[in-house]
Amino acid sequence: MRVLVTGGAGYIGSVVTAELLGAGHQVTVLDDLSTGHADAVPEGAEFVRTSITEAHDVLAAGRFDAVLHFAAKSLVAESVVKPELYWQNNVVGSFALLESMRRHGVRKMVFSSTAATYGEPETTPIPESSPTRPTNPYGAGKLAIDEMLTSYAVAHGLAAVSLRYFNVAGARITPDGMLGERHATETHLIPIALQVAAGLRPQLQVNGVHYPTPDGSCVRDYIHVLDLADAHLRAIEWTREHSEGHLICNLGSGGGSSVREVIDSVRRVTGKPTPAVDAPNRPGDPAVLIASNAKAAAELGWRPTRGLDEMVADAWTFLQTRQPSESAG
Ligand code: UDP
Numbered sequence: 431m432r433v434l435v436t437g438g439a440g441y442i443g444s445v446v447t448a449e450l451l452g453a454g455h456q457v458t459v460l461d462d463l464s465t466g467h468a469d470a471v472p473e474g475a476e477f478v479r480t481s482i483t484e485a486h487d488v489l490a491a492g493r494f495d496a497v498l499h500f501a502a503k504s505l506v507a508e509s510v511v512k513p514e515l516y517w518q519n520n521v522v523g524s525f526a527l528l529e530s531m532r533r534h535g536v537r538k539m540v541f542s543s544t545a546a547t548y549g550e551p552e553t554t555p556i557p558e559s560s561p562t563r564p565t566n567p568y569g570a571g572k573l574a575i576d577e578m579l580t581s582y583a584v585a586h587g588l589a590a591v592s593l594r595y596f597n598v599a600g601a602r603i604t605p606d607g608m609l610g611e612r613h614a615t616e617t618h619l620i621p622i623a624l625q626v627a628a629g630l631r632p633q634l635q636v637n638g639v640h641y642p643t644p645d646g647s648c649v650r651d652y653i654h655v656l657d658l659a660d661a662h663l664r665a666i667e668w669t670r671e672h673s674e675g676h677l678i679c680n681l682g683s684g685g686g687s688s689v690r691e692v693i694d695s696v697r698r699v700t701g702k703p704t705p706a707v708d709a710p711n712r713p714g715d716p717a718v719l720i721a722s723n724a725k726a727a728a729e730l731g732w733r734p735t736r737g738l739d740e741m742v743a744d745a746w747t748f749l750q751t752r753q754p755s756e757s758a759g
Pocket of ligand 1: 597617618619620622634635636637638648649650689712715
């Protein structure tokens with residue numbers, strides 16, 4: 431298919447672009463480089479540097495079959511203090527993109543949604559039928575876009591898949607090159623722990639040690655970015671097979687790892703001491719977030735195959751190849 435990938439210079443977007451190219455799709459990446467990196471756009475993809483609000487020219491010129499929409503701001507804490515950035519960039523931006531697609535007759539979309547649409551869960555694992563009560567503007571905005579897609583599917587014959595990511599980690603390591611996480615502001619546990627292992631930070635904090643979990647630290651559901659990419663390829667096939675409709679699927683392993691278990695994995699894989707200190711709870715952190723992935727299995731035939739140590743090992747390989755000047759933050 432001829433696919434437009436918004437946010438294809440970012441971590442997940444670049445990995446999915448590489449996998450799309452490998453599967454024989456024709457890819458154009460649209461990215462404003464506000465957080466992405468031009469050198470992350472895989473060779474073989476056309477690159478257009480612009481924002482999603484300006485997508486109409488690209489869509490008019492490209493005759494695309496589908497859009498994979500990754501471009502978004504994605505820092506939960508920032509969304510709480512600067513909600514306007516999230517409503518503007520994510521919600522208004524996605525609305526502009528959808529309208530451009532409608533005008534140019536592009537009726538297939540795969541969208542990066544999030545576990546943050548659910549908020550504090552009532553049940554574990556979390557099925558897609560759970561109440562959606564986001565606890566921050568990031569999650570609220572992603573939920574608003576999911577609702578947009580549902581309404582466009584009903585009214586305008588859109589075939590869309592929203593993939594609700596849980597905790598994505600790892601890297602794509604191939605002889606041709608490596609793609610992984612390099613955020614200017616790093617907030618995620620695995621890259622931070624690896625920076626400690628590499629000696630780029632003195633220690634990491636375990637955010638909360640008295641949660642009602644087996645070891646007292648928070649439990650999250652981690653999946654490898656390559657398993658995530660596989661789900662996107664399957665989602666594109668779903669949009670090819672359906673002329674309209676909106677499918678929402680969680681992407682998680684169905685199991686969880688605590689913060690302490692992640693740190694143990696980092697120590698095991700890297701062989702580095704990786705000092706960690708107990709710290710207060712991070713405001714708004716639920717104790718346990720684990721996906722039910724039964725729907726993704728049933729609807730997309732998707733099953734994650736890579737475990738925590740493999741994610742940590744691939745992210746470690748990626749981190750070690752980076753330039754020191756890129757590593758801080
Ligand atoms: N976490 C931590 N120390 C850190 C970064 C994160 O203890 O330096 C915890 C965080 O509080 C949460 C878990 O690790 O319980 C996963 O956090 P992350 O930010 O990676 O993902 P989130 O689940 O918030 O999307």
